Amino acid sequence: MRRFGALALAVLLVMILLAGCGGKSGSQTEKEEHVLSGTVEEKKDFMLVVADDNGDEYALTINGDKPEGWDDAAVGDRVDVTYTGELSVVDPFTGEVLSVEKTD
Numbered sequence: 001m002r003r004f005g006a007l008a009l010a011v012l013l014v015m016i017l018l019a020g021c022g023g024k025s026g027s028q029t030e031k032e033e034h035v036l037s038g039t040v041e042e043k044k045d046f047m048l049v050v051a052d053d054n055g056d057e058y059a060l061t062i063n064g065d066k067p068e069g070w071d072d073a074a075v076g077d078r079v080d081v082t083y084t085g086e087l088s089v090v091d092p093f094t095g096e097v098l099s100v101e102k103t104d
Contacts, residue, residue: 031084032084033082033083033084033098034082034083034084034087035080035081035082035083036050036052036058036060036080036081036083036087037052037053037078037079037080037081037103038050038051038052038053038058038078038079038081039051039076039077039078039079040073040074040075040076040077040079041057041075042075043073043074043075046061046062046063047059047060047061047062048060048062048070048073048081048097048100050079050081056089057089058087058088058089058093059092059093060081060083060087060093060097061092061093061097062096062097063096067097067098067099067100068098068099068100069099069100069101069102070097070100072100072102073100073102077102077104078102078103078104079100079101079102079103080100080101080103081097081099081100081101082097082098082099082100082101083095083096083097083098084096084098
């Protein structure tokens with residue numbers, strides 16, 4: 001009887017540990033499209049730094065193919081950047097840049 005109790009407890013503990021490892025594979029905010037309007041402060045082959053009207057700067061990186069309008073944007077241009085994911089001043093950008101459109 002003790003062995004059965006110990007085995008049942010061990011199985012329960014393993015199930016609890018595995019339940020904590022699961023997570024959502026894709027949240028709704030990662031798929032929603034957002035638009036950042038601002039001025040291009042810096043541009044590299046893989047990164048675009050855009051300052052919004054409040055002066056906050058956001059570094060947007062790309063992985064793989066350049067999005068539509070990427071090559072048309074230059075430092076000093078006003079742009080609308082369409083992206084998915086979360087954008088933060090302090091945390092790295094983990095979303096995807098969909099397009100970059102010059103506005104002026």
